[in-house]
Amino acid sequence: MALNTWWMILVALGVLLVAAALGVLLGLRGRERAESAPAALVSRAERLRSLPSFRASVRRRMSLLSGILIVGAIAVLLGGVVAARPMSAKTIQPINNSRDIMLCLDVSGSMSDVDVEVLSVFEELLKGFKGERIGLTIFNSSPVQVFPLTDDYPFVKEQLQRIRSSFDYNDETPEHWVGTLNGPGASLIGDGLAACTMRFDHAEDDRSRSVILATDNELAGASILTIEEAAQYAKSKKVRVFALNPVQGKDAEVSAQLENAAALTGGRSYALRDTTTVGDIIAEIQKQEATALKGQAQVVRVDSPNLAIALTLVSILGFLVLLWRVRL
Numbered sequence: 001m002a003l004n005t006w007w008m009i010l011v012a013l014g015v016l017l018v019a020a021a022l023g024v025l026l027g028l029r030g031r032e033r034a035e036s037a038p039a040a041l042v043s044r045a046e047r048l049r050s051l052p053s054f055r056a057s058v059r060r061r062m063s064l065l066s067g068i069l070i071v072g073a074i075a076v077l078l079g080g081v082v083a084a085r086p087m088s089a090k091t092i093q094p095i096n097n098s099r100d101i102m103l104c105l106d107v108s109g110s111m112s113d114v115d116v117e118v119l120s121v122f123e124e125l126l127k128g129f130k131g132e133r134i135g136l137t138i139f140n141s142s143p144v145q146v147f148p149l150t151d152d153y154p155f156v157k158e159q160l161q162r163i164r165s166s167f168d169y170n171d172e173t174p175e176h177w178v179g180t181l182n183g184p185g186a187s188l189i190g191d192g193l194a195a196c197t198m199r200f201d202h203a204e205d206d207r208s209r210s211v212i213l214a215t216d217n218e219l220a221g222a223s224i225l226t227i228e229e230a231a232q233y234a235k236s237k238k239v240r241v242f243a244l245n246p247v248q249g250k251d252a253e254v255s256a257q258l259e260n261a262a263a264l265t266g267g268r269s270y271a272l273r274d275t276t277t278v279g280d281i282i283a284e285i286q287k288q289e290a291t292a293l294k295g296q297a298q299v300v301r302v303d304s305p306n307l308a309i310a311l312t313l314v315s316i317l318g319f320l321v322l323l324w325r326v327r328l
Contacts, residue, residue: 003081003085003086004084004086005083008081008083008084009080013080015076064322068319068322071319071322072319078308081308082309086303086307088301089300090299090300090301090302091298091299099132099208099209099285099286102135102137102200102209104196105122105137106139106187106189106214106215107139107140107176110218111187111216111246114216114246115164117272119160120164122160122212124278125212126156126157126160128278128282129153129282132151133151135148136160138176139180139188139196140186142180143180143195143196144178144180145199146159148199149200162175163175183221185223186220187221188219188221189217189223189227189230190228191223192230193213193227193261194229206238208285208288209239211234211267212242212281216246227257230261231260239265241261242262242268243258244270246272248272
C-alpha cells in the first residue's frame with residue numbers, strides 16, 4: 001500500500017508528541033499542587049491501601065487509563081493514515097464503444113476551389129459524432145495520412161483547421177502539397193480510396209468502418225486502381241463509402257460512376273451543398289452498431305482508504321467506550 005501524502009503520518013506523530021508533552025507538564029503541575037496543598041488526615045489509610053480489593057481496583061483503573069492512552073494514540077495514527085490517502089495499484093483496460101470513420105479528401109487542382117468548403121463540412125460532421133474514432137487521409141497523385149484514427153476531437157478539429165488554412169497558400173509549399181505529388185498524374189481517385197481503406201487498424205475486429213470520400217471524380221492520369229476496383233476492395237474489407245460530390249449534376253456520367261462505387265460498398269453519394277447531407281451521413285453511419293474496442297491495459301493508482309477508515313472508526317469507538325468505563 002502506498003501513501004499519496006505520506007507526510008501526514010509525520011503530522012499525526014507530531015500531534016501525539018505534543019499531546020504527550022502537555023500530559024507530562026500537566027501531570028507535574030498537578031503533583032506540585034497536590035504536594036503543596038494541606039493533606040487530609042484519614043484514619044488507617046495504609047490499611048485501606050493494603051486491601052486486595054483496593055489494589056485490584058487501582059490496577060484495573062490504571063489498566064483502563066493505559067488503554068485509553070494506547071487506543072487514543074492508535075486512533076490518531078490511523079487518522080494520519082487516512083489523511084495520507086492510501087493508494088493501491090489497479091489494472092484497467094479501457095473499452096471504447098465506437099465506430100471508425102476515415103475522412104478521405106481529394107486535394108487535386110480541380111478540387112482546390114471547394115476543398116475549404118469540404119473541410120467545413122467535415123467539421124460539421126465532427127459535431128454530430130460522439131466517441132467515434134476519426135482519421136484524415138488526403139491524396140492527389142499519392143496519398144498522405146494527416147492523422148490516424150483517434151477520438152481526441154479537439155485534436156481532430158485543430159488538424160482540420162490547419163489543413164484548411166493551407167489552402168490560403170500563404171506558405172511557399174502548402175501543407176496539402178507535401179507528400180501528395182510523388183507520383184505521375186493527378187487526382188488518382190481509385191488509388192486514393194484504396195489508400196484510405198487501408199488506414200483502418202484492428203483488422204481482426206469486426207467493427208463499423210466508413211470512408212467519407214470527398215472528390216469530383218475527375219481522374220487526370222493513370223491510376224493503379226479504378227474507382228470501381230477500389231470500391232470492390234473496400235467492400236471486401238467491409239468498409240462503407242459515403243461520397244461527397246461537389247459537382248453533383250454537372251457531369252452525369254462522372255457523378256453516376258461515383259454513386260455506383262459508393263452503392264457497391266453499401267454507402268451512398270451526396271451532393272456537397274445539400275442542406276441534409278451532413279445529417280444524412282451521420283444518421284447512416286450511426287445506424288451501424290458500435291463495437292467495443294479494447295485499449296491498452298494501464299496500471300493506475302486509486303484511493304483505497306476503506307480499511308484505514310474502518311480501523312480508525314473502531315479505535316475511536318473503543319476510545320469512547322474506555323472513557324465511559326473510567327468515567328472520565
